[in-house]
Amino acid sequence: MKNENEFTKWYIDTIQKADLMDYTPVRGCIAFKPDGFEIWEHIQAEMDRRFKETGHRNAYFPMLIPESFFQKEKDHIEGFSPELPWVTEAAGEKLEERLALRPTSETMIGHLYSDWIKSYRDLPVLINQWANVFRWEKKTLPFIRTSEFLWQEGHTAHVDEEEAREETMQMLGIYKEVVEEVLAIPVYDGQKTPSERFAGAVDTYSIEAMMQDGKAVQAGTSHYLGTKFAEAFDIKYLNKQNTHEFVHTTSWGTSTRLIGSVIMVHGDEQGLVLPPRIAPTQVVLIPVGPWKKNPEIIEKLDEVFAQLKAKGIRVRLDDSDQSPGFKFNEWELKGVPVRIELGPRDLEKNQALLKARDEDEKVAVDLAEIVGKIEEELETMQKRLFDKAVAFREKHSHTHVDTLAQLEQHIEASDKNDEIPGWVLAGWCGDDDCEENVKNETKFTTRNIPFNPPATKSTCINCGKEAKHTVWFGRAY
Numbered sequence: 048m049k050n051e052n053e054f055t056k057w058y059i060d061t062i063q064k065a066d067l068m069d070y071t072p073v074r075g076c077i078a079f080k081p082d083g084f085e086i087w088e089h090i091q092a093e094m095d096r097r098f099k100e101t102g103h104r105n106a107y108f109p110m111l112i113p114e115s116f117f118q119k120e121k122d123h124i125e126g127f128s129p130e131l132p133w134v135t136e137a138a139g140e141k142l143e144e145r146l147a148l149r150p151t152s153e154t155m156i157g158h159l160y161s162d163w164i165k166s167y168r169d170l171p172v173l174i175n176q177w178a179n180v181f182r183w184e185k186k187t188l189p190f191i192r193t194s195e196f197l198w199q200e201g202h203t204a205h206v207d208e209e210e211a212r213e214e215t216m217q218m219l220g221i222y223k224e225v226v227e228e229v230l231a232i233p234v235y236d237g238q239k240t241p242s243e244r245f246a247g248a249v250d251t252y253s254i255e256a257m258m259q260d261g262k263a264v265q266a267g268t269s270h271y272l273g274t275k276f277a278e279a280f281d282i283k284y285l286n287k288q289n290t291h292e293f294v295h296t297t298s299w300g301t302s303t304r305l306i307g308s309v310i311m312v313h314g315d316e317q318g319l320v321l322p323p324r325i326a327p328t329q330v331v332l333i334p335v336g337p338w339k340k341n342p343e344i345i346e347k348l349d350e351v352f353a354q355l356k357a358k359g360i361r362v363r364l365d366d367s368d369q370s371p372g373f374k375f376n377e378w379e380l381k382g383v384p385v386r387i388e389l390g391p392r393d394l395e396k397n398q399a400l401l402k403a404r405d406e407d408e409k410v411a412v413d414l415a416e417i418v419g420k421i422e423e424e425l426e427t428m429q430k431r432l433f434d435k436a437v438a439f440r441e442k443h444s445h446t447h448v449d450t451l452a453q454l455e456q457h458i459e460a461s462d463k464n465d466e467i468p469g470w471v472l473a474g475w476c477g478d479d480d481c482e483e484n485v486k487n488e489t490k491f492t493t494r495n496i497p498f499n500p501p502a503t504k505s506t507c508i509n510c511g512k513e514a515k516h517t518v519w520f521g522r523a524y
């Protein structure tokens with residue numbers, strides 16, 4: 048799975064065999080099948096709870112945005128115009144003004160906030176939206192990059208820079224927590240370089256995750272927008288001294304590419320491996336041996352099923368007439384964390400066999416203790432997957448590269464040994480041209496300037512001058 052093409056093929060095969068999605072006749076637009084959508088629902092629930100605990104509320108804004116709104120913030124339109132789909136006609140008539148299918152909602156929300164916010168008493172405004180957005184992509188990959196995708200976008204307005212910056216960092220922290228603790232994916236948090244900033248932001252921060260082919264996925268971003276959108280949309284408030292001031296705004300988002308990241312980080316040759324906290328089915332119970340002639344097998348499994356359900360565990364009993372081998376394979380493809388097998392011989396010994404999706408061995412568990420054992424296994428598997436992903440990332444995060452020549456040698460050596468090049472930590476002088484040159488020569492782009500780099504670099508990887516920043520470089524989706 049190390050080779051780029053093999054990995055992509057494995058990924059597409061895996062999501063199709065696991066029945067997560069289907070293609071549609073509209074290029075780059077996929078259908079989420081129930082198992083794929085349910086993974087999203089669990090991610091959503093974990094995020095949404097944390098948003099609400101920190102004082103945010105959900106609202107909903109229109110999908111169609113007038114062209115004139117985009118013209119108001121110059122950087123914003125420049126960044127997004129190449130990817131916008133437009134509605135030009137409705138009810139058989141040409142529209143007076145074209146309407147874009149939203150790529151993000153800063154403009155519509157800016158327009159409304161200028162009306163909603165009048166005084167310091169109206170602040171802060173802490174709103175999140177769960178929605179679909181459109182970015183017409185040339186190269187698409189299900190969940191990772193699609194023309195239409197699902198996401199959440201937070202949009203907040205504050206009295207001053209300090210409060211808005213605190214909000215920006217708070218939300219990045221929530222993203223890191225959910226991605227690490229729920230999706231079991233370790234991330235580096237840090238600041239984006241100016242060329243990788245969100246179009247119209249003053250500062251963009253991100254969490255970056257490493258996939259099993261060594262490429263990066265930007266798993267979430269949080270932006271401090273300063274007063275740029277406030278000035279473009281005239282969002283002013285009357286302060287306590289009775290003078291008008293522009294608000295400071297933020298926006299932050301995570302999307303259904305998190306589903307793709309989970310698959311690319313944890314999956315294996317047998318298919319999906321899902322962290323228990325987001326698995327649509329956490330436990331599958333499978334009768335084995337001559338179970339149809341022994342009705343007490345199903346009776347016992349029904350009993351375990353009811354006990355697990357009462358504990359809030361998502362459990363399925365597979366009593367279809369397929370062979371056990373077929374069932375094992377099918378539930379493995381779907382990445383179900385725990386499988387329980389029970390046959391007449393097991394029942395005689397008052398035990399069942401437990402198989403964790405990511406472990407090779409089956410273990411016998413006492414039927415009297417089975418519910419507690421399953422709960423325990425779901426917890427330890429969650430942690431095991433995270434630790435394994437951390438070890439993988441550490442193995443492929445390199446700190447020995449200081450010059451472009453060394454980076455080129457590193458990539459060459461990796462290719463030769465059929466290894467992935469992973470990421471390198473390198474110094475950067477802050478010049479856009481140096482960043483651009485590294486990208487052109489190696490396809491390695493700046494991921495972020497980590498808050499806690501494992502080492503500090505003193506010279507720029509490209510020009511050798513003094514480094515202003517220590518940056519993660521890697522190939523990215």
Ligand SMILES: [Zn+2]
Binds near residue numbers: 507512
């Ligand atoms: Zn430089």
